[in-house]
Amino acid sequence: MGELTCLVIGGGYAGIHAVQAIRKSFKSEEDKRTVRLILMDKNPYHLRKVLLFRPAVGDEDITVPLTDLFPEGVELIQGAVTYIESTEKNLRYEDAAGAEHRMNYDILVVALGSVLRQPEPWQGGMALASIDHARKIREAWRANLKKAVGETNVHERKKLMSIAVAGAGISGIETSAELAHYVREDAEALGLDPGEAKITLFNANPRLFPEGPAKVGVRLEDSLHSNGVTLSHGSKVVQEELGTLTLSSGETISVGMCIWTLGLLPHPLLQSIGLPVDSEGYVVIDASYRVQGTQGIYSIGDCARVVDPVSGRVDGKTCKEAIAQAARLGKVILADITGRSAPTHKGFMDFFCFGLGPGIGMAWTHKWGVDIIFTGRLGSKLRKFTWDSASLIK
Ligand SMILES: Cc1cc2nc3c(=O)[nH]c(=O)nc-3n(C[C@H](O)[C@H](O)[C@H](O)COP(=O)(O)OP(=O)(O)OC[C@H]3O[C@@H](n4cnc5c(N)ncnc54)[C@H](O)[C@@H]3O)c2cc1C
Numbered sequence: 001m002g003e004l005t006c007l008v009i010g011g012g013y014a015g016i017h018a019v020q021a022i023r024k025s026f027k028s029e030e031d032k033r034t035v036r037l038i039l040m041d042k043n044p045y046h047l048r049k050v051l052l053f054r055p056a057v058g059d060e061d062i063t064v065p066l067t068d069l070f071p072e073g074v075e076l077i078q079g080a081v082t083y084i085e086s087t088e089k090n091l092r093y094e095d096a097a098g099a100e101h102r103m104n105y106d107i108l109v110v111a112l113g114s115v116l117r118q119p120e121p122w123q124g125g126m127a128l129a130s131i132d133h134a135r136k137i138r139e140a141w142r143a144n145l146k147k148a149v150g151e152t153n154v155h156e157r158k159k160l161m162s163i164a165v166a167g168a169g170i171s172g173i174e175t176s177a178e179l180a181h182y183v184r185e186d187a188e189a190l191g192l193d194p195g196e197a198k199i200t201l202f203n204a205n206p207r208l209f210p211e212g213p214a215k216v217g218v219r220l221e222d223s224l225h226s227n228g229v230t231l232s233h234g235s236k237v238v239q240e241e242l243g244t245l246t247l248s249s250g251e252t253i254s255v256g257m258c259i260w261t262l263g264l265l266p267h268p269l270l271q272s273i274g275l276p277v278d279s280e281g282y283v284v285i286d287a288s289y290r291v292q293g294t295q296g297i298y299s300i301g302d303c304a305r306v307v308d309p310v311s312g313r314v315d316g317k318t319c320k321e322a323i324a325q326a327a328r329l330g331k332v333i334l335a336d337i338t339g340r341s342a343p344t345h346k347g348f349m350d351f352f353c354f355g356l357g358p359g360i361g362m363a364w365t366h367k368w369g370v371d372i373i374f375t376g377r378l379g380s381k382l383r384k385f386t387w388d389s390a391s392l393i394k
Contacts, residue, residue, distance in 0.1 A: 003034040009081050010111035011041035011066050013390050014301025014322035018109050019074055021330025029334060042080040048391050050319060053175040055134035057182040069392050084274040086294040107296045107333055110283060114302035114317060117262035124240040125258035128175060137259055141183060144256040149190050161197045164245050164258040166237035168203035170354060172261035173220060176201040177357040180228040199229050204236040212352060213371055216364045223356045264317055267303050278305050287344040288332045300325040308347040315347060319390040324348045353383045
């Protein structure tokens with residue numbers, strides 16, 4: 001049999017783990033067939049998306065060059081996919097210089113992920129939606145602190161030193177916890193009273209972490225409080241304009257800046273890429289990640305609607321789910337090629353990790369009917385381990 005071209009599009013968490021799993025599956029196959037494995041991403045790096053809050057508080061690089069992750073055995077192409085001609089098994093993409101290309105594949109894995117939801121322009125504030133956004137956020141709060149140094153009006157100074165974080169999902173929790181630490185540290189270095197810095201996390205829900213038990217939400221809240229974050233539950237931010245924050249209740253609050261952490265949306269390109277999508281915009285797949293109505297195309301991660309065929313439960317849009325899907329996909333592809341029966345999707349166990357400031361973390365899992373919560377050093381180690389292993393960092 002001739003060489004198979006297996007193309008993975010998207011070098012996020014799903015894509016890099018899919019490359020690893022496919023390579024492993026074909027290595028373990030006895031009648032080894034040659035596979036040309038290609039990973040294509042619009043960037044030359046893997047973005048450690050879960051650490052997006054880091055460049056908002058410091059100058060950490062949260063990218064990993066794809067050449068470091070796959071120094072050999074995988075062809076890397078920097079290109080932005082524009083269209084999939086599934087009948088012809090062709091893919092159209094633009095290279096970094098904007099030139100258009102076409103390429104053939106035998107097997108295609110679509111792992112284009114999601115995009116971050118942004119507020120409408122009239123809503124003001126700054127969204128934590130990319131590395132550039134994160135850097136601008138850091139510049140903005142540091143500029144406010146510098147202004148605060150010369151401000152003698154206490155009300156104005158406190159306003160300059162206050163930050164609203166709107167949206168209390170994992171990203172909002174982690175961002176506010178890190179800000180509380182670094183804003184105070186910088187304030188002190190500038191000779192300001194760190195106690196005047198105020199970070200408020202606005203939560204539209206009545207409590208934190210609605211995905212899990214109330215007691216975990218309470219533990220998270222306690223940790224945020226002791227870190228210096230103020231919580232405002234049942235508060236939806238509507239707009240930030242010229243330092244005035246308006247809540248859905250009509251209440252207004254003075255702030256130095258507002259950071260939006262509004263969660264994820266399906267990649268808009270999926271609407272026009274040539275694959276079937278559901279009413280929410282996610283790629284439609286079967287229980288073994290095969291894209292409906294196509295041959296040789298699979299989709300996993302944030303861009304697909306992944307459902308457990310036994311429980312009917314829809315997978316969450318998180319790294320751990322994407323990574324487990326990728327591991328199974330390696331076996332599915334090999335089974336499909338060799339005419340064996342392919343494994344089907346199984347939902348991932350409940351497991352969530354939270355970074356709660358430098359060196360502080362918490363993890364929660366639910367096993368055998370029991371809630372298990374890790375805090376302190378273990379929680380922090382688990383958090384770091386999950387961040388690193390998700391990006392194939394040893
Ligand atoms: C701030 C934040 C915090 C989060 N925290 C957590 C957490 O604590 N735990 C957790 O489990 N999950 C967390 N998540 C969710 C997690 O990041 C996603 O579930 C995960 O990134 C999904 O992986 P993916 O590979 O499907 O998509 P992505 O990571 O989005 O990767 C998609 C890839 O496709 C590439 N791409 C996009 N368009 C094109 C194109 N046209 N052509 C070629 N390539 C393209 C992108 O460059 C990217 O590399 C968080 C997300 C955010 C934003």
